[in-house]
Amino acid sequence: MELNFSIEGGDFTQAGQASSRVKKVLKQLGVDPKCIKSIVIALYEAEVNVVAHAHRGQIRIQIEKDKIITIIEDEGPGIPDIALAMQEGFSTASKKVREMGFGAGMGLPNIKKNTNELQIDSVVGESTTVKMVNYF
Amino acid sequence: MHRLPDTYHALKVDAQKCIGCTHCMQSCPTEAIRIRNGLAVIDKKRCVDCGQCLRACPAKAIFVEQDDLDKIKSFKYRVALFPAVTIGQFPENISENQIYDALLKIGFTHLYELEQPIGFLKDSIKEYCRKDKKARPHISTFCPSVVRLIQIRYPSLLDNLIPRKAPHDLGAHLALEQLQNQGAQRDEIGIFYITPCIAKISSVKSPLGEKESIVDGVINMNVLYNKVRKNIRTTDIPDTSDRRETLTRDGILWSLTRGEARHFGERSMAIDGIHNVIRFLERLENEEVPDIDFLELRACDQSCAGGNLTAGNRFLTVERLEHRAKRYESSSKFKDHPIQRLAPKLKSKLISDPIDAKPVFILDRDREKALEKMSKMQRIICFLPGIDCGACGAPNCQALAEDMVNQKAKMSDCVFLQQTWQEENKISTSKALKNMEKKWGKDRFKADCNKRGRRNEGF
Ligand SMILES: Nc1ncnc2c1ncn2[C@@H]1O[C@H](COP(=O)(O)OP(=O)(O)OP(=O)(O)O)[C@@H](O)[C@H]1O
Ligand code: SF4
Ligand code: SF4
Ligand SMILES: [Mg+2]
Numbered sequence: 001m002e003l004n005f006s007i008e009g010g011d012f013t014q015a016g017q018a019s020s021r022v023k024k025v026l027k028q029l030g031v032d033p034k035c036i037k038s039i040v041i042a043l044y045e046a047e048v049n050v051v052a053h054a055h056r057g058q059i060r061i062q063i064e065k066d067k068i069i070t071i072i073e074d075e076g077p078g079i080p081d082i083a084l085a086m087q088e089g090f091s092t093a094s095k096k097v098r099e100m101g102f103g104a105g106m107g108l109p110n111i112k113k114n115t116n117e118l119q120i121d122s123v124v125g126e127s128t129t130v131k132m133v134n135y136f
Numbered sequence: 137m138h139r140l141p142d143t144y145h146a147l148k149v150d151a152q153k154c155i156g157c158t159h160c161m162q163s164c165p166t167e168a169i170r171i172r173n174g175l176a177v178i179d180k181k182r183c184v185d186c187g188q189c190l191r192a193c194p195a196k197a198i199f200v201e202q203d204d205l206d207k208i209k210s211f212k213y214r215v216a217l218f219p220a221v222t223i224g225q226f227p228e229n230i231s232e233n234q235i236y237d238a239l240l241k242i243g244f245t246h247l248y249e250l251e252q253p254i255g256f257l258k259d260s261i262k263e264y265c266r267k268d269k270k271a272r273p274h275i276s277t278f279c280p281s282v283v284r285l286i287q288i289r290y291p292s293l294l295d296n297l298i299p300r301k302a303p304h305d306l307g308a309h310l311a312l313e314q315l316q317n318q319g320a321q322r323d324e325i326g327i328f329y330i331t332p333c334i335a336k337i338s339s340v341k342s343p344l345g346e347k348e349s350i351v352d353g354v355i356n357m358n359v360l361y362n363k364v365r366k367n368i369r370t371t372d373i374p375d376t377s378d379r380r381e382t383l384t385r386d387g388i389l390w391s392l393t394r395g396e397a398r399h400f401g402e403r404s405m406a407i408d409g410i411h412n413v414i415r416f417l418e419r420l421e422n423e424e425v426p427d428i429d430f431l432e433l434r435a436c437d438q439s440c441a442g443g444n445l446t447a448g449n450r451f452l453t454v455e456r457l458e459h460r461a462k463r464y465e466s467s468s469k470f471k472d473h474p475i476q477r478l479a480p481k482l483k484s485k486l487i488s489d490p491i492d493a494k495p496v497f498i499l500d501r502d503r504e505k506a507l508e509k510m511s512k513m514q515r516i517i518c519f520l521p522g523i524d525c526g527a528c529g530a531p532n533c534q535a536l537a538e539d540m541v542n543q544k545a546k547m548s549d550c551v552f553l554q555q556t557w558q559e560e561n562k563i564s565t566s567k568a569l570k571n572m573e574k575k576w577g578k579d580r581f582k583a584d585c586n587k588r589g590r591r592n593e594g595f
Contacts, residue, residue, distance in 0.1 A: 016424070020422075023421070027289075027495070037423075041423055
């Protein structure tokens with residue numbers, strides 16, 4: 001089964017829409033609550049990253065009987081050094097974003113912690129693609 | 137003592153009064169209501185006893201089963217176990233003494249304002265919160281409606297619930313203890329709980345995290361209110377203050393908003409109103425909430441002052457209770473009081489069994505089948521108008537699609553689809569009308585100025 005969402009950069013009030021919808025669907029499928037929690041946390045962080053750092057993005061979610069595959073693709077500045085970005089506390093968030101309570105540099109590490117497989121690809125100045133897989 | 141199946145719910149729909157107007161269906165936070173044959177039907181598994189439907193019904197068709205007050209007569213010792221909000225129902229010019237006196241006149245022999253020994257519960261919760269590290273924030277189990285909501289919709293938060301019983305259990309045990317110490321036999325004692333809400337009725341009759349109820353009967357607060365008003369004396373009012381000797385300020389305020397939150401944790405929050413609670417639990421589940429130690433969640437606006445079986449205005453009730461509380465000492469002043477002798481025994485009774493999940497929103501136990509149903513639902517949704525009109529008997533298009541894949545509804549239940557089908561000659565007009573009559577009852581669509589639902593005008 002597939003679910004698709006789009007995200008606009010800069011609109012923090014919209015972040016969380018996809019994760020809320022996914023949560024409802026996974027509950028209806030009877031997925032283990034702890035597992036749902038991880039997925040929702042990872043997806044929310046990824047959504048916020050698009051809102052905070054990129055211009056716009058697309059979320060494609062595929063749910064199968066034993067796993068959920070989430071691909072978040074955005075148009076934006078890209079990530080020059082992915083290994084560095086993955087470190088706890090690393091952030092390039094603007095002052096404005098920090099004032100909104102984001103930008104602690106914990107998003108990507110948190111995604112890592114809450115997914116079984118994580119792959120990040122980026123073309124600097126163009127786009128970032130985050131692929132996450134969680135097994136139920 | 138009651139032993140009832142664990143899905144006991146006090147709410148019933150009166151088929152004579154229900155006009156199938158969909159108001160209750162639209163107001164239910166768990167989508168537990170459907171209209172079938174022109175009548176509201178409540179799905180017991182989904183109902184959390186919040187009482188939103190009862191408030192929304194313009195025909196007063198949703199009612200509550202309750203015990204007859206006459207039942208008290210079969211006991212030698214007749215205990216009225218009532219929450220402090222009971223006193224808040226009455227206008228200020230009716231004194232505590234007058235209310236207590238009227239309760240005795242009605243036939244009760246012993247009166248227990250149930251939050252009397254609240255200090256025991258407070259300490260017990262404090263101790264638990266200090267020791268338990270497995271989940272934060274700790275969530276109060278005070279409001280049974282909230283506990284049920286977490287069981288069916290937020291099972292990942294079950295570990296956060298504090299396994300402690302409610303003040304009415306504490307009050308009941310105190311009453312039993314004191315009466316038995318005076319020589320009464322258990323079967324001579326009848327404990328009658330005066331309830332501000334339907335959620336407490338259900339939880340008393342089929343207790344959460346307990347094996348059986350300690351209470352022998354439940355009486356609705358609004359029914360008792362009328363009885364008491366009739367029995368208020370204006371002269372020769374006796375002094376009943378010795379019956380409130382161990383009542384505290386904390387106890388009086390306990391069931392009001394922040395009544396618990398004010399005592400626990402460095403950072404605590406109190407949220408009242410079922411829709412507010414739901415919005416907050418969604419966030420909490422996603423960990424979009426700062427570090428909070430303690431959460432007090434109540435289904436009713438203004439907590440129990442706004443209970444769905446109360447008689448007074450909730451804001452006036454809060455005002456009277458806050459005013460009243462000022463005259464009482466805080467529970468910490470009772471450290472050397474003789475009642476402390478009962479502490480070990482009563483505290484041991486406050487611990488409840490763990491509360492289990494009751495997931496009711498799963499489409500199918502078989503994951504593959506559930507996925508199939510989900511995909512089917514998505515396809516169905518494409519054909520539904522998305523108006524959420526309720527004319528199909530389901531609260532919204534999404535819910536109808538869900539009912540369809542669960543074989544509880546048909547495509548033709550959607551009035552818009554049916555209209556399109558008529559246009560395309562896929563269904564005859566008379567068949568279409570028959571379908572509608574099935575859902576809404578025969579003759580529903582005949583012109584008739586006195587038909588059911590007319591009473592609905594201008595409320
Ligand atoms: N989609 C993206 N596009 C461009 N840069 C990104 C994107 N996602 C992450 N980054 C870069 O990686 C850094 C670290 O991201 P991470 O999510 O860990 O922290 P943050 O978003 O800065 O703060 P937090 O997530 O704690 O609010 C970001 O500051 C940003 O420079
Ligand atoms: S009491 Fe609440 S949950 Fe139950 S049917 Fe009524 S509105 Fe729905
Ligand atoms: S807030 Fe109080 S009155 Fe309302 S449902 Fe909960 S326990 Fe009952
Ligand atoms: Mg981030």
